[in-house]
Amino acid sequence: GAGVSQSPSNKVTEKGKDVELRCDPISGHTALYWYRQSLGQGLEFLIYFQGNSAPDKSGLPSDRFSAERTGGSVSTLTIQRTQQEDSAVYLCASSARGIERTEAFFGQGTRLTVV
Amino acid sequence: AQSVAQPEDQVNVAEGNPLTVKCTYSVSGNPYLFWYVQYPNRGLQFLLKYITGDNLVKGSYGFEAEFNKSQTSFHLKKPSALVSDSALYFCAVRRTGANNLFFGTGTRLTVIP
Numbered sequence: 609g610a611g612v613s614q615s616p617s618n619k620v621t622e623k624g625k626d627v628e629l630r631c632d633p634i635s636g637h638t639a640l641y642w643y644r645q646s647l648g649q650g651l652e653f654l655i656y657f658q659g660n661s662a663p664d665k666s667g668l669p670s671d672r673f674s675a676e677r678t679g680g681s682v683s684t685l686t687i688q689r690t691q692q693e694d695s696a697v698y699l700c701a702s703s704a705r706g707i708e709r710t711e712a713f714f715g716q717g718t719r720l721t722v723v
Numbered sequence: 724a725q726s727v728a729q730p731e732d733q734v735n736v737a738e739g740n741p742l743t744v745k746c747t748y749s750v751s752g753n754p755y756l757f758w759y760v761q762y763p764n765r766g767l768q769f770l771l772k773y774i775t776g777d778n779l780v781k782g783s784y785g786f787e788a789e790f791n792k793s794q795t796s797f798h799l800k801k802p803s804a805l806v807s808d809s810a811l812y813f814c815a816v817r818r819t820g821a822n823n824l825f826f827g828t829g830t831r832l833t834v835i836p
Contacts (some may be wrong), residue, residue, distance in 0.1 A: 612766075641823060649812065650727075650828035651767075664823065699766065711757060712824065714767040 610634065614700050620721045622691055629685040629718045634703030639714060641703075642675055642685050646696040652699075661718065681684035690722045725750040727816050729827035736804045737835050744799040746814030750783045754795040754816050757824065759790055761811040770812075773797060784808070804834045 613632040621627050633640050639661045642654040655665035668674070672690075677683040687694055697719050701712035726749045736742045741756040748754055762828060771782025778790040788799045811831050815824040 643826075651815075651824075653823045654826070656823050667823070701767075707828035709768040711772055713769065714759075716766040 610663070610701055612713055613701055614715035614718050617716060618719045618721075620723060622706060623692060623722055624689055626686065626688045627690055629687075629698050629700075629720070631683045631685070631700030631702075631715060633681065633683070633700070634713055635681075637702035638680065638712075639703045639710075639712075640683050641701040643697055643699045643701065644696045645717070648670060651699065654693050655687070663690075670703065687720075690720075692722045695720055695722045724822065724824050725754075725816055725818050727814050727825050727827040728810075729814055731828045731830050732780065732828070733831050735833045735835060736794065738806055739803050740800050741810070742804040742834070743830060744812050744814075746799065746827060747798045748814070748816045749795065749797050750795060750816055750818040750821070752818045754776075754818060756788075757815040757817075758786070758799050759813045759815060759826075761813065761829075763810075765806060769814065770799070790825070804832075806834045806836050808832060809834045 613631045638659045640657045643651040653716045655662040655675045656664040662722050672688045697717040699714055699717045703710045703716045728747045730832050756773040760770050761767050761768040770786050771780050773780050773790045781787045786801050788797050790797050811829045813829050814827045
């Protein structure tokens with residue numbers, strides 16, 4: 609496909625379990641973002657990857673959250689010991705180099721529900 | 724620090740009437756401004772952007788936005804609303820040299836037939 613792909617589309621997990629969310633960016637896009645969208649809230653920045661540079665992790669809310677990007681392409685967001693407040697839609701986006709001037713393309717998101 | 728404000732959670736407009744969705748921003752340096760739309764159960768879609776140049780930018784689906792530096796605003800407009808424009812609209816800003824987009828909390832637009 610030509611767009612950003614995220615999996616799973618929905619995830620229900622028990623409190624305390626770990627979860628992994630996957631993002632396949634658009635081919636050739638060097639920048640990749642993770643955002644979180646909670647009900648009634650705007651988009652909360654989590655982490656940013658650009659090429660081989662060190663990621664900008666300034667938005668990660670706690671040390672239970674981590675992300676990696678392998679081979680400059682696929683990214684995985686991991687949440688350890690999930691809490692109910694982690695329930696949200698997790699959005700991934702990618703954009704081409706020259707990112708300041710380039711729009712980001714978003715995936716459909718993963719809806720995470722922690723019960 | 725950078726931030727975006729969308730002062731209206733909800734905007735209702737009659738079909739065929741002009742619509743405006745407001746956005747103001749706060750950023751140091753030159754801003755790059757974006758509008759995105761989110762339809763139900765779908766991801767965010769890019770509508771338009773202001774980078775430099777003409778203050779009036781035109782985007783997808785007949786939308787346009789005007790960059791006003793003195794008022795630090797970037798309101799989204801459309802001359803004639805369609806029922807299919809009903810969705811959640813997000814304004815976003817990035818400052819020069821920053822890594823990420825800062826999003827507003829969104830405005831839900833409802834176009835009434």
